[in-house]
Amino acid sequence: MIDALAAMLANADFWSAVLRVATPLVLGTLGVLLCERAGVLNLGIEGIMVAGAFTGWLAVHAGASLWIGVLVAAATGAAFGLLHGVLTVSLALSQHVAGLGITMFASSVAYYAYRVSFPNVSTPPTIQPFVEMRWLELPVLSAQTPLTLLALALVPVVAWILNRTPLGLAVRMVGENPAAAEGQGLSVFAVRMGSIIAGSALMGVAGAFLTLSAFNAFFFNMVNGRGWICVALVVFASWRPGKALAGALLFAFFDAMQLRLQQADVGGLPYQAWLMLPYVLSIVALIAVARRASYPQALMKPYRKGER
Amino acid sequence: MRLEARGAISPAMAVAAPLAAVAFTLVVAALFVAWAGAPVGRTYALIFEGGFGSRFAWSETLTRATPLVLTGLAAAIAFRARLYNVGAEGQLYAGALAAVAVGGLHGGTGFGLPPAVLFPAMLAAAALAGAVLMALPAIAKTRFGVDEVVTTLLLNFIVLLVVSMMLDGPMKDPTAMGWPQSVALQDELQLAKLVERTRVHTGLLIALALAGLAWGVLRLTTFGFEVRAVGANARAARFAGVPVTRTILAVALASGAVAGLAGAIEVAGRTGYVTLDMSPGYGYTGIVIAMLAGLNPLGVVAAAVFVAGVLVGADSMSRAVAVPTYIADVIVAVALLSMLAATVAARYRLRLR
Numbered sequence: 001m002i003d004a005l006a007a008m009l010a011n012a013d014f015w016s017a018v019l020r021v022a023t024p025l026v027l028g029t030l031g032v033l034l035c036e037r038a039g040v041l042n043l044g045i046e047g048i049m050v051a052g053a054f055t056g057w058l059a060v061h062a063g064a065s066l067w068i069g070v071l072v073a074a075a076t077g078a079a080f081g082l083l084h085g086v087l088t089v090s091l092a093l094s095q096h097v098a099g100l101g102i103t104m105f106a107s108s109v110a111y112y113a114y115r116v117s118f119p120n121v122s123t124p125p126t127i128q129p130f131v132e133m134r135w136l137e138l139p140v141l142s143a144q145t146p147l148t149l150l151a152l153a154l155v156p157v158v159a160w161i162l163n164r165t166p167l168g169l170a171v172r173m174v175g176e177n178p179a180a181a182e183g184q185g186l187s188v189f190a191v192r193m194g195s196i197i198a199g200s201a202l203m204g205v206a207g208a209f210l211t212l213s214a215f216n217a218f219f220f221n222m223v224n225g226r227g228w229i230c231v232a233l234v235v236f237a238s239w240r241p242g243k244a245l246a247g248a249l250l251f252a253f254f255d256a257m258q259l260r261l262q263q264a265d266v267g268g269l270p271y272q273a274w275l276m277l278p279y280v281l282s283i284v285a286l287i288a289v290a291r292r293a294s295y296p297q298a299l300m301k302p303y304r305k306g307e308r
Numbered sequence: 309m310r311l312e313a314r315g316a317i318s319p320a321m322a323v324a325a326p327l328a329a330v331a332f333t334l335v336v337a338a339l340f341v342a343w344a345g346a347p348v349g350r351t352y353a354l355i356f357e358g359g360f361g362s363r364f365a366w367s368e369t370l371t372r373a374t375p376l377v378l379t380g381l382a383a384a385i386a387f388r389a390r391l392y393n394v395g396a397e398g399q400l401y402a403g404a405l406a407a408v409a410v411g412g413l414h415g416g417t418g419f420g421l422p423p424a425v426l427f428p429a430m431l432a433a434a435a436l437a438g439a440v441l442m443a444l445p446a447i448a449k450t451r452f453g454v455d456e457v458v459t460t461l462l463l464n465f466i467v468l469l470v471v472s473m474m475l476d477g478p479m480k481d482p483t484a485m486g487w488p489q490s491v492a493l494q495d496e497l498q499l500a501k502l503v504e505r506t507r508v509h510t511g512l513l514i515a516l517a518l519a520g521l522a523w524g525v526l527r528l529t530t531f532g533f534e535v536r537a538v539g540a541n542a543r544a545a546r547f548a549g550v551p552v553t554r555t556i557l558a559v560a561l562a563s564g565a566v567a568g569l570a571g572a573i574e575v576a577g578r579t580g581y582v583t584l585d586m587s588p589g590y591g592y593t594g595i596v597i598a599m600l601a602g603l604n605p606l607g608v609v610a611a612a613v614f615v616a617g618v619l620v621g622a623d624s625m626s627r628a629v630a631v632p633t634y635i636a637d638v639i640v641a642v643a644l645l646s647m648l649a650a651t652v653a654a655r656y657r658l659r660l661r
Contacts (some may be wrong), residue, residue, distance in 0.1 A: 043457060087645065091652045092311065096392045096457055100595060101644045108637030109340075115632030116344045228461045235455070272473040279462045279469075283448075286459060290452035304311060 008260050016143035017259070020214065022252035023144075024049070024206040026151040028230035029237065029244040030158050031077075031202030037162060037239055038195035039175035039298035040088055043099025045203045046227030047106030048080045052204030054110040057211035057218045058117065060127045070147070070208055077204020080106050081197040089192045092302035103227070114218060124217035145213040147205075152245070154202070159241040171195050175296035178303040188303050203227070225279065232282040236289055239296060247285075254281055311656040321654045329650035333643045340638055346629045354628055359621030367506035371578065373609075373616035374508075375400070375587070377515040378570035379594025380601065380608040381522055382438075386563035388526060388603050390539045391449070391556055393442060395460030396567040397591025398467035402441045403434035403568030404575045404582045405474060408490045411497040412581070413479070423496035430497060431572055438568020439561040441467065446560030450553045464591065472584055481581065490582040499577040509577035515609075518566060522605035535559055567591065593619075596644045602651070615640055 008014050028045055035042040056073030060066055080102055087098040118125060130145035141149070162168035173181040174191040182188050206226075211218050233251060237243035255278045261267075262274040314321075338348045359369050379396045386393035411430040421429070445459040472488070474480075479490040499509040526532035534555045537545040546552045570590065579586050597615055601607030622636035 083645075087648065091649055093648050093652060097387075097595075097599060098645075098648060100394060100457075100592075101599075101641060101648065104592065104596070104637065105641035105645060108634055108641050112340060112632055112634035112638050115634055119630060119632075225462065225465045228458055232458050232462065235458075270473050270476060272469040272476070276466050276469045279465045282462050283459050286454050287448050287452055290448070290454045293453070 004261070004264055004266060008257070012139050013143075014256060014260065015140045017256040018249065018252045019140060019144055019148055020252075021255050022248045023148045023151045024209045024214070024226055025230055025233060025248040025251060026155065026245055027202050027206035027209060028227060029233045029248055030151075030154055030241060031199040031206065032230050032234045033237070033239055033241060033244055034158065034171070034195050034199035034202065035081075036234060036299055037175045037296055038171045038192045039178065039296055039301065039303070040085075040192055040196055041095040041099060041231075041300050042081075042084060042102075042196060042199060042203075043096060043231065044080055044084050044102030044106060044200065045099075045230055046223060046225070047103030047110075048077050048200055048203040049207030049210075049223045049227050050107040051076050051080060051110045052207030053211045053222060054114055054207075054218050056204070056208030057127060058113075060212060061125060066130055066212055069212055070205055073204040073208030073212075074201040075204070077200040077202065077207075078197045080204075081200025082193075084200065085193045085196040088302065089189060089196070092304055095300050095302070107223075111220065124219055126216040127212070129211075129216045130213045147209050147213045150205075151209075155241050155245045162241065172296075175298050178298050178301075182303075182305065188305075192303075203230075206230075229278065229282050232286050235293055236282075236285045238289065238292075238294055251278065251281065254278065311652070312659050314655060314657055325650035325654040326647060328653075329643065329646040332646045333639060336642045336646075337635065337639045340635060341631055344631045344635075346631045351625060351629055351631055351635075354625035355618065355621035357621070358624030359617030359619075364506070365617075365620065365624075367503060367508045368620045369613060369617045370512055371507040371509070372620050373612045374512045374515050374577065375570045375574050375590045376593060376597055376612040376616055377512075377519060377609055378566055378573065379590045380597030380612050381515075381519055381594075381605055382563045382567035382570070382591075383595045383598035384601060384603045384605055384608050385522055385526075385535075385566065386559055387598055388539045389535045389556055389559040390542070391446065391559055391563070392457045393445075393460055393560065393563045393567075394457055394595060395442060395445065395463050395564075395591070396570070396594050397587060397589065398460070398464035399438035399441050399564050399567035400571040400574070400587055400591050401467050401471050401582070402437040403571030404586065405471060405479070405490075405571075406433040406437035406568065407431075407572035407575045408479060408493060408582050409433065411493045411576075412491045423494070426494070427497055430493075430576070431569060434568045434572030435565035436568070438564040438566070438571070440564070441568070442560045442564025443557070446557050450556055468584070471582065475582065475584065479582070488584055492581045493575055497576055498580060499573070507578065511573035511577035514569070514573060518569070519605045519609050522566075526605065531555075531558070567594075593640065596640050599644055600647055 032042060032045055052073035055076040056069040059072040060069040084102050087093045088095045130147055132143050132145060134142050136142040170186050170191050174188050178188045210222055233244060233247045237247045258274040258277040262271050341348050341351045358365055382396045407430050410433045411426055445456040448454040448459055449456045475488040475490055481489050481491045499511050502508045502510055502512060534550045537550050538552050538555050542552050574586060575582060593615060597608055597611040600611040618639055619636045622633050626633045
């Protein structure tokens with residue numbers, strides 16, 4: 001058992017897998033983080049990832065380039081983000097229920113559209129996905145696709161925007177004390193709307209990573225709870241981009257590990273027990289950090305101008 | 309643009325808002341149908357016929373509505389106290405496993421107990437399994453402040469893997485030729501058919517009775533009042549002396565138990581054994597039903613029949629015209645979102661300044 005673990009940790013392929021598993025989580029977590037720092041929970045992520053995975057793949061399948069596919073996925077995410085914004089910011093509806101509604105809507109539309117576009121296929125049509133960046137000639141990174149690089153690069157960018165720019169200050173202020181932000185002449189509506197749209201676009205790209213890089217086709221249930229895991233990771237990361245990256249990597253580490261141990265049949269456990277590990281870990285992490293979690297103060301509190 | 313509270317909700321508005329939401333849903337879904345290249349009117353007629361157009365259609369719709377009433381109740385009860393239990397899917401499967409554990413294992417001897425004892429024991433085990441599964445997120449919420457939505461959602465995935473593990477291992481039906489299904493429930497424990505030559509079973513009556521009970525408890529008892537108080541404003545409720553934590557925990561157990569019962573009743577009334585696809589998302593659809601019903605337990609019954617009719621109707625429609633069955637999920641999701649928006653329209657006036 002120890003030998004098997006040591007061999008696994010010494011293997012560069014394992015660390016490549018960790019980074020690959022982490023990529024959609026990094027993108028999704030950054031997306032959730034942007035929404036929540038502005039005070040809006042976005043449980044639409046699970047469905048937005050499905051929709052992004054589908055539209056990005058569909059665009060490429062129809063002949064667009066891979067990067068256009070990524071843009072299409074981002075635009076899809078942004079569109080559902082706009083809808084979520086209208087429901088939660090303009091209409092001040094329950095963010096829990098609206099988010100679940102978006103997830104149901106986005107995923108059912110994606111599945112419907114897939115069936116309309118490909119009524120009679122038994123095996124999902126494939127595309128030529130992003131290729132590994134062999135030219136980098138670095139140990140773990142050259143086994144990744146450009147989308148992973150994009151995800152990693154976005155972490156410091158989002159951190160910088162949130163912590164060092166007036167725009168980021170506005171986002172954080174709206175998420176902590178919208179009434180005070182409004183008093184400073186900021187439009188809570190515009191800032192929240194912008195954050196949700198930008199965050200949801202990232203969720204769309206997170207989904208597209210699955211169809212344009214990790215796999216080469218669109219499958220049913222391919223997102224499989226990754227969106228919910230991102231929501232948990234944001235709490236675990238106490239709403240900080242750097243920690244979000246660390247959390248996603250840690251999580252991916254365990255996920256990649258369970259896959260290896262499952263294949264090696266270590267301990268004679270049924271494979272389902274290994275598959276459970278990521279979900280169990282997410283719950284454990286949530287409970288572990290809950291006591292010292294510093295939620296954005298206005299999270300889940302709709303803001304109505306002139307109402308106290 | 310701003311929202312301005314209306315003084316009181318006029319009765320006309322209370323009726324008009326949901327109707328407008330339904331009309332809007334039909335228009336949006338019509339666009340999707342047209343996109344698939346099918347005639348809209350005929351598609352809708354086929355859905356309606358398949359869901360409500362004949363004796364057979366009604367029997368299938370009521371069969372499908374039975375678990376949906378229960379998962380809808382599970383969501384409605386919890387959401388009333390602003391406890392967002394979205395784990396009914398997992399709780400349903402946990403209840404189904406518990407039902408088979410009591411009424412199917414031990415070589416079918418059922419501990420040598422008569423069905424009159426075993427049947428209530430089976431339902432109790434299912435309710436308990438659902439309640440226990442919901443207790444964990446509820447305690448995490450009340451003790452540590454962990455958001456229950458994420459924990460209940462994640463638990464759904466865990467439970468499904470446990471089910472898969474059980475169907476591969478201790479609960480595997482050895483006679484199923486490698487097909488992943490559990491051992492079957494004893495014949496004596498299966499629910500009787502309500503109408504001959506249909507699949508409607510007496511589980512429907514249990515579901516209806518529970519809806520009535522939930523309505524009575526929420527409406528007429530002190531506990532029900534406390535639940536509504538906690539949901540309306542937990543801080544004010546605590547100030548007024550309502551035991552908030554205890555109320556939330558009790559609601560969680562009740563909600564989980566009802567969802568667990570849904571699993572047992574599906575097994576005893578329809579399938580006879582547990583499979584990995586015995587619920588096509590009944591737990592999630594229950595959330596929509598609860599919202600469509602405005603969290604009213606009696607409204608849940610009507611909403612469940614409506615949604616079940618759409619699901620059943622879409623199935624039979626897609627055999628006749630080239631519209632994927634996923635149109636049902638689109639209709640249900642759009643209905644949820646537009647109903648949410650309609651509640652705002654009923655309570656607030658939109659001022660474009």
